[in-house]
Amino acid sequence: MFLKRQVPLAIVFIVGVIMLLSWFIPHEPFANLEIHATQWFDIIASFAMILGALNLLKLQGRKVIRRQKGWFYSLAAVLGFFLTLTFGFFFKGGYYLEVKDVGPNAPYFNQRVSEITHTEVDAVERAFTKIGEGKPINRNFYTHGGVLKLYNELSSKGAVVEIKQLPWGSHLQERGTFYSWIFYSIFTPLTSTMFALLAFFVASASYRAFKIRNLEATILLAAGIIIMIGRVPLGAYLTGWLPSWLQWLHLPRLQEWIYQYPNAAGARAIMIGIGLGIVGTSLRVILGIEKSFMGEK
């Protein structure tokens, strides 16, 4: 009981008080505490993300093994999970060529590199004028076979090139890696389509809000519509004919005013409310009054 209940409460109290003190004592040992403590926080949060992923695998995997209802879909989730993990940790891709010397056939080299990197020939020529110890061609290949083709082609024209591979870690950001393939062909389309679906549901929500017909709903919708129309060319077009003394009704102007003043006022009130709420809750947590994080009331 002591380890399960008292120790976590003590940790919260000690860590909370130390962090609070570090704001007011800008000297050692508190000076750099915030940097390290937030770094620890990020590391533990990363473990929490890994925990979440493993937990999902456990639940979906159990569904597949027990052949529960919808196990086929769970299998898709498990396969997607392992595919991403495989490309994240085992198969990298990301082969590229590093140029040591353009060689005697520079126009051919510039033309070919311009084609594969989709850049102007002049830009390629400028980029490879001063090579130094070596300069990479800005195009990554998924496979060794793919880069080898280009290597042979450029080498046969006298260019001195070397096949290299992106280091682990950068394979998450660079194009031409298997991980980037997953990201751009699966993750991004799914994420943006999921959120884009909301555009349709928002339309039906707006319709319902219109039907309520009270002052609050009207103000909400009017503000939303003015902000939306005022930020696209249609707004300027619709109210472009207004005489100079009515310029304040010009939609782009009106939306900017709404955004900067009434909207900011409401947002400030909300922020102050949230801020006070967080201060109160933080104090309750540090003092051990709020224990919901332990699954207790």
Add this chain to the structure above:
Amino acid sequence: MYTDVFGAWVAVFLTLAIFSYLYKDNPFYKLAEHVYVGVSAAHWATIAFWNQVRPNLFGRLWPHADPETLTGFNVFWYKLYKGLNWISDTVFPENGIPGNQEQSFMYLIALILGIFMLMRLFPSIGWISRWSLAYVVGMAAGLRLYGYLSSDVLSQIQGTILPVWTGNLGDSINNIVLIVGVVSGLFYFFFSVEHTGVFGKISRVGIYFLMITFGASFGFAVMGRISLLIGRLKDLIQFSGREYGYATFVLLIIMVVTILMTSRKDKEVAE
């Protein structure tokens, strides 16, 4: 090139599968939804590992070091690292994690708390993850308490203390709008007093200001979603070309026919 074309087909299939939900819940949507769950869980775990755990945790415990220069405890310490290197030499390359981090054994505590967090997977010892959670909660509470007090409360109040007459009518009106909006909005959030009489009227004005804020947020949300929708439609148009094997048209026809056939079958079964 083949990878790009295959990628386009996959992207089109998943996009259409999600959009098919607009008709009704169907197997294509369910499949895409589950793929999304699996891929995004692994994606965030991978990102967390490569961007946080490896450089900031392992990179501080075992920064890259020349084996010749190791002395004292570090000789033993880097022998332990060889075990990790043996498990995976891509994740844990020889002689330590590359980068410019300084060695800090303090990060052992973060490693231990991280491992404790993973213990939640095992119900019998899952309680120990409370310790890690306690650190996260305590740290966030201590750090945010002052942070929010400073940025969300004091700075906002300071920003609202404005002159009601600036010498310019327009600016003065703007300042008054801000002051009235913030004060009346705060009146609305003050629940310790019943909202009646003068108090009720002021809080009603606060509601109007809050509605304008929610309306603006609504507008931005709609615009964001619409731009995402435009992006998806642009991709579908791009991938409907010959160079991508008319992916959009082919997959759209296959999916529409399949969904219609299955719903017809479902109807027959129901009857």
